[in-house]
Amino acid sequence: MTFYLQLAVAGIAVGSVYALIAIGIVLIYKCSGVVNFAQGAFVMLGAYFTFALTRLGLVPVAAVAVAMLAMALVGMLTERLILRPMMKAPIVAIMAVTLGILILTRAVCLAIWGPDQIAFPKLFPDGAVNIFDVFITYNYLAAALLSVCLSLAFLAFYQFTSIGLKQRCAADNTRAALAIGIHTGNQNSLAWSMSAALAGLGGTLLATLNGLSLGLSDIGLVAFPVIVLGGLTSLSGAVVAGLLLGILQAFTDGVLTPLFETFLRTYTRIYSAGALQQVVPYLILVFVLLVRPQGIFGRRGTERL
């Protein structure tokens, strides 16, 4: 029992960070209709910024805050310089350009910080709390609490403030928003910068859990099953789906993989199940797309035949 609880806790911690990153993708998609493959690049860049700033001697809190601001700037510049000229481009071109951003950012990070894993500075103290024999390290606890709180805070911001209202207007109907005097271009930039800042924070948190390397950018691709599962247009769906997926991955890793390997060794000549936890989200993605393409919380759209 303790083992399963332990898995669930780890899953929730990682899943809440997924949620934070997925919120960014959904936000961008809602506002500008762009599927952002470069979210993974933002995640990685945010973590590297935090690392570089702590190297410069900033205290961790300040470093994280400044890194988030820098990421907001990066997000805005990306929107202004790259995505805005491509407003009317076909969907494959937009997908390709965000992939281009991902490749470029990875290469820049590779050139500056090198290919090796870097020991990330300690943001949280060592040690763990013990609840009913379940050990939760402060790292995991902080990551989970911070991302859940921030996700909820962001949802509240989106729902209850006037800027959030403008955001929703611009996302819901661009023309109507323009007609009532909302500068939708600025709202787009704002959406991109907020989403990049959230992704940057997510990257910093992930780096405290797993260390800092270029591999962080792969998280952007893992986030896609999350947003499809939650529905591409649903922010709260992204949060729920993120948590679900984190738990699912933890249980695949801890329970399903050993079972599957025993099965394989008994009945076939295959000895390793490989990285099953990386495939299971995609299998679920295909299933969800076929059964309920709008996702669990999404609105029924026109993408279905």
Place this chain on the structure above:
Amino acid sequence: MKRSNLIIPFGLAIVAMAVSLMLGRYGAYLAHVVAIAAIGAMSLNLLNGWCGQINFAQAALLGVGAYAAGNFGNAGWDLFSLPAAGIASALAAVLIGLPALRLRGLYFAIATLAAQFIFEYLFKFAEPITHGVSGLLIQPMKLFGRVIDTDQGYSVLAIFLLLLTWLFMTWIRRTDLGRAFLVVRENEVVARGMGINVPQTKMWAFLISGFFAGIAGALMGFTARLAHPEAFGMALSVDYIAMIIVGGLGSLTGSLLGAAFVTLLPEVIQRFGEAFHIADQLSALREMAFGLLIILFLIFEPRGLSAIFRRLDVRRLVARFRPHSTNPVRDQTENQPKWRSVE
């Protein structure tokens, strides 16, 4: 089919074969790398540029081709392992395309992304067929009793197959099916109204595209002598999407130019890096140039290299030297809106 549509590819292919035979090993290597990539790019162009189905699983299809060719080739099928690999990939492509019957646009693209990752996992997982993470060793191909193991031999073979691919693509584009692809791309409702069987048309697109992807993958396997799961990852899919976009969506010449561009770019940067003694930053530099070029192309020349090629007006130059030139070929791209795929 117009005569020039036959003569130009044939002429180009013969010249390319002759040149690659004269160039020596490195030149021949570049020739077959470009030719194989061009076959793969044309296959993706049919699916994406003509039929409008975004496919992020092209690398998976190439991989299926390479593994199938490896297994059939090692079993002694020789030349027949190429069509066999094509058929295996075509079946895989239909499997990947099945969600297209229910999903459209972006959602389908994400489904193919999932397919890419699932196939990548299968390449590592299905050890009896693929030899897992260590990769499948492939014996060199025999053609009419002679072993092909030189780069020159493969370049002639690859250029010949590229020629066949090109001719087939030009032909299929002019059939009813080829026109149906374009209508399905533009508007599925209209296509249905015109009496086009949309699901069937899509499945044909996947089948044909998969077949040629399989051939390209098989050639990749034979030239590398190894089918390795890492070689057919997401990055390769991105390369192929970059090829057809940089070349120009929907254009066969574009696919060829794009394939040459994307495969030769790393080689050029390699030389450049060696000249300036910055070898340690080479891989970063390569990726940087690749990413930057994709972005710049999409912003400033979304119709790709083929549009630039057209602006150079090669055909009109040729027409001027032809004795009985009746009508000079007009530049059809000039008045088109910016975001419109030509052809």
